[in-house]
Amino acid sequence: MSHAPKGKGNATFPRLAGQHAHYRIKQLLVFQRTRERPERSIMKTVAHDLTAQNMRDVAD
Numbered sequence: 129m130s131h132a133p134k135g136k137g138n139a140t141f142p143r144l145a146g147q148h149a150h151y152r153i154k155q156l157l158v159f160q161r162t163r164e165r166p167e168r169s170i171m172k173t174v175a176h177d178l179t180a181q182n183m184r185d186v187a188d
């Protein structure tokens with residue numbers, strides 16, 4: 129389970145569907161590069177090893 133079927137989100141996993149790719153990439157960069165979220169939080173772990181190309185690919 130992650131961002132719910134079709135990315136529409138739920139109480140735990142925020143909506144991704146319909147967001148701009150630019151916004152999704154920015155959020156992945158925030159998770160990867162800042163201390164906005166603690167180490168070992170879910171999306172910090174997911175974003176940890178993504179390259180810029182990976183981020184564009186998953187955001188698309």
Ligand code: HEM
Nearest residue numbers: 129130131140141142152155156165169170171174186187
């Ligand atoms: C590569 C696939 C994924 C992408 C592109 C992605 C993208 C994102 C983005 C952009 C956000 C921020 C949404 C916002 O703040 O408006 C987010 C948050 C979140 N994602 Fe993912 N995600 C992915 C995989 C996963 C997986 C596999 C899980 C769970 C197993 C997960 C769990 C969460 C949770 C719990 C949040 C809220 C985290 C927080 O605000 O601290 N995501 N995700």
